[in-house]
Amino acid sequence: MTEHAPDPLADDAFLEALLDTLIPPEGPMPGAGSLGLSEDIRTGVVANTVLAAPVSAALSALRTRALEREPGGFSALTQDAREQLLSSLMDEQPALGIFQLFVFAGYYHNAKVLQALGLPGVPPFPRGHTIEETDPALLSKLASRRR
Amino acid sequence: MLYHDRAMANDPVDVLIVGAGASGAAFAWSLAETRMNILCLDQGGWMKPSDYPSNHLDYEVRGFREFSSDPNVRKLPVDYPINAAESPIAPLMFNAVGGSTILWAAHFPRLEPDDFRVRTSDGVADDWPIDFDTLAPFFDVNDRMMGVSGLSGNPASPPRCPPMPPLPLGKVGNVLARGFEQLGWHWWPSDAAIASQEYEGRAPCINLSPCTTGCAQGAKASTDITYWPLAQRRGVRIRTGCRVREVTLRPDGMADGVLYYDADGNLQQQKAEIVVLACNGVGTPRLLLNSVSSQHPNGLSNRSDQVGRNLMFHPVGVTLGIFEEELGHHGPVGCCLHSHEFYDSDPSRGFVRGYSFEAMRGLGPVMAAVMGMQRGHVGWGKRHHERYRRLYNHVAALLTITEDLPDPDNRVTLDPDLKDGSGIPAPKVTYSLSENTRKILAHGKDRATEVLRAAGATEVSAQELMPSAGWHLLGTARMGTDPETSVVNEWGRSHDVKNLFVIDGSVFVTAGAVNPTATIQAVALYIADAIKQRIDTLFD
Numbered sequence: 001m002t003e004h005a006p007d008p009l010a011d012d013a014f015l016e017a018l019l020d021t022l023i024p025p026e027g028p029m030p031g032a033g034s035l036g037l038s039e040d041i042r043t044g045v046v047a048n049t050v051l052a053a054p055v056s057a058a059l060s061a062l063r064t065r066a067l068e069r070e071p072g073g074f075s076a077l078t079q080d081a082r083e084q085l086l087s088s089l090m091d092e093q094p095a096l097g098i099f100q101l102f103v104f105a106g107y108y109h110n111a112k113v114l115q116a117l118g119l120p121g122v123p124p125f126p127r128g129h130t131i132e133e134t135d136p137a138l139l140s141k142l143a144s145r146r147r
Numbered sequence: 148m149l150y151h152d153r154a155m156a157n158d159p160v161d162v163l164i165v166g167a168g169a170s171g172a173a174f175a176w177s178l179a180e181t182r183m184n185i186l187c188l189d190q191g192g193w194m195k196p197s198d199y200p201s202n203h204l205d206y207e208v209r210g211f212r213e214f215s216s217d218p219n220v221r222k223l224p225v226d227y228p229i230n231a232a233e234s235p236i237a238p239l240m241f242n243a244v245g246g247s248t249i250l251w252a253a254h255f256p257r258l259e260p261d262d263f264r265v266r267t268s269d270g271v272a273d274d275w276p277i278d279f280d281t282l283a284p285f286f287d288v289n290d291r292m293m294g295v296s297g298l299s300g301n302p303a304s305p306p307r308c309p310p311m312p313p314l315p316l317g318k319v320g321n322v323l324a325r326g327f328e329q330l331g332w333h334w335w336p337s338d339a340a341i342a343s344q345e346y347e348g349r350a351p352c353i354n355l356s357p358c359t360t361g362c363a364q365g366a367k368a369s370t371d372i373t374y375w376p377l378a379q380r381r382g383v384r385i386r387t388g389c390r391v392r393e394v395t396l397r398p399d400g401m402a403d404g405v406l407y408y409d410a411d412g413n414l415q416q417q418k419a420e421i422v423v424l425a426c427n428g429v430g431t432p433r434l435l436l437n438s439v440s441s442q443h444p445n446g447l448s449n450r451s452d453q454v455g456r457n458l459m460f461h462p463v464g465v466t467l468g469i470f471e472e473e474l475g476h477h478g479p480v481g482c483c484l485h486s487h488e489f490y491d492s493d494p495s496r497g498f499v500r501g502y503s504f505e506a507m508r509g510l511g512p513v514m515a516a517v518m519g520m521q522r523g524h525v526g527w528g529k530r531h532h533e534r535y536r537r538l539y540n541h542v543a544a545l546l547t548i549t550e551d552l553p554d555p556d557n558r559v560t561l562d563p564d565l566k567d568g569s570g571i572p573a574p575k576v577t578y579s580l581s582e583n584t585r586k587i588l589a590h591g592k593d594r595a596t597e598v599l600r601a602a603g604a605t606e607v608s609a610q611e612l613m614p615s616a617g618w619h620l621l622g623t624a625r626m627g628t629d630p631e632t633s634v635v636n637e638w639g640r641s642h643d644v645k646n647l648f649v650i651d652g653s654v655f656v657t658a659g660a661v662n663p664t665a666t667i668q669a670v671a672l673y674i675a676d677a678i679k680q681r682i683d684t685l686f687d
Contacts (some may be wrong), residue, residue, distance in 0.1 A: 023527065024528070024529060027532070079529070083528045083529065100527055104513070104516035104520060105211070105517060106208075108207075108512040108513040108516050109204055109207060114512060117539065123201060123202050123203050123206060124206060124355040124356055124357065124363075125199075125201040125363040126353075126363075126364075127353075128353025128355055129353070129354040129477035131315055131317035132316070132317050132321060132475075134315050134316040134320065134321065135316070135321045138316070138321065138328070141328065142298065142300070142336075145300070145302050146302070147300055147302045
């Protein structure tokens with residue numbers, strides 16, 4: 001799919017560039033555009049009967065504005081230019097903020113991202129987690145107050 | 148199977164319970180010792196621990212979808228919609244065997260003795276027709292049945308001996324406790340219906356974190372794994388996928404059962420000698436209001452016009468502290484420590500009654516991003532990672548749980564247009580915050596800020612009212628001795644229909660400022676006991 005596909009949610013090049021603009025790579029943290037999240041995000045947006053239309057309209061507006069600036073579209077813009085363009089549209093297209101939530105949710109349950117955060121990158125069950133015991137000094141204070 | 152055949156045949160039963168959640172389960176277990184023929188109908192089904200989100204990497208995201216506490220978000224076939232457009236707080240619940248205990252945080256405080264005499268103490272609302280001491284033995288039974296971890300000796304509450312030692316505070320709790328210590332304010336490890344060690348066949352907590360999307364470990368008490376297996380062993384039957392439309396009456400005005408839609412959508416009739424409603428503070432008034440007849444044109448048990456009124460939520464404020472040190476985010480979410488420093492009335496504060504603080508663990512990876520974005524802590528673009536790192540694993544939160552006083556205009560009615568999947572009119576919730584509650588929330592926010600700063604937070608932000616916090620649904624069929632101002636009597640029997648009982652949070656007269664489930668279940672056990680004590684004169 002190209003950045004000229006009719007539906008912005010079906011436009012992988014556009015989506016990946018947008019995802020990398022929202023969450024760019026930095027150090028061990030991968031960019032959101034490099035994780036293959038587009039399909040999940042597309043599915044999530046489309047499944048939401050309330051939000052699908054406004055999000056799609058907002059993405060269309062962004063893509064159209066990008067094409068006005070650069071014939072190669074959003075993905076051909078520099079990171080700075082993408083950020084500038086996105087910022088200029090955020091107030092006008094509040095559904096871009098909703099799209100951002102979809103991206104954040106998709107990004108932060110990806111195994112590579114979780115591993116980069118120092119987490120095991122597996123479901124919580126059955127391993128579970130260890131947490132710190134109660135500070136014995138605090139328990140001593142409580143013991144003196146027990147009724 | 149005989150049971151199956153009997154159940155499907157809709158043969159009359161002695162006792163019919165509608166709702167298999169916190170109260171229905173406790174009540175069924177207790178009454179089962181009478182060997183009466185007891186049947187429970189629930190619109191949901193049995194949950195499978197392997198379906199819970201913590202079996203999956205996207206466990207947090209599932210909590211926003213099919214495991215959301217909000218039925219209007221979840222929209223599962225077993226759910227009914229709620230028109231909450233006229234409420235700043237969304238009513239929350241879960242429909243399954245176990246009810247909302249499937250998704251609750253399992254924080255297990257009890258109402259305090261003074262919560263039962265608010266009118267006497269503060270000249271507002273009403274006193275309950277029963278007191279703390281009446282419920283005390285049932286609180287204790289319930290602690291054993293649910294399996295409670297906690298530390299005895301809390302100076303702010305009556306004596307209590309949880310059967311298991313407390314859950315560890317974790318880093319978050321240790322840090323926040325030091326804040327309370329520095330200010331000299333009351334705090335205590337929370338009582339939690341979560342096994343801190345092996346208990347009655349339940350495995351101990353392994354800190355999966357998302358308690359509020361179901362416990363795959365089975366360490367958290369939900370009534371599908373606590374009361375129900377024991378009640379079933381005593382002969383109680385549960386029929387799932389049954390959506391009750393109305394309570395039906397005999398010509399003499401006594402209840403004779405219910406009409407319900409089965410899992411295939413067929414209308415069925417179940418006859419019973421005693422009908423017991425345990426559908427929560429929204430579902431119970433909805434069912435009563437849907438039970439219209441020539442004898443009860445305004446809904447069943449509504450001669451007083453009190454059904455659906457006095458809805459109380461416990462409005463919640465959340466104050467978030469960001470710390471330099473790493474605090475982590477694992478561990479039972481809402482079960483770390485609590486404070487009753489500001490629980491009791493103090494005229495100098497400018498409001499009556501008070502609030503409790505509950506500490507929350509930090510935010511998981513997705514929640515840190517989403518909540519961080521909503522609060523302006525986390526943005527997008529080149530600075531995203533820097534700002535996210537500042538928040539993730541560096542957050543502690545305090546919830547301000549306020550006492551919500553009853554107001555007859557805060558109510559559950561029937562929506563004229565909205566219906567569930569079976570065509571049954573859906574509830575509409577109309578609710579507004581009182582000035583007293585606003586003052587409590589503001590006070591709580593300021594004091595929470597002090598604690599978080601004292602504990603070392605470098606940045607604090609507050610949301611004075613959480614919109615998605617209507618976990619506690621109380622007061623809409625309240626108990627009392629006066630039939631003109633209450634729906635049920637002091638042991639849960641309808642003033643108007645003498646074989647109809649209400650046993651859920653609807654019967655609360657006032658709400659206290661703590662999570663209500665321990666009290667809801669103690670009340671249900673108390674009503675079951677009252678029925679057993681009066682079995683020969685029950686309908687007099």
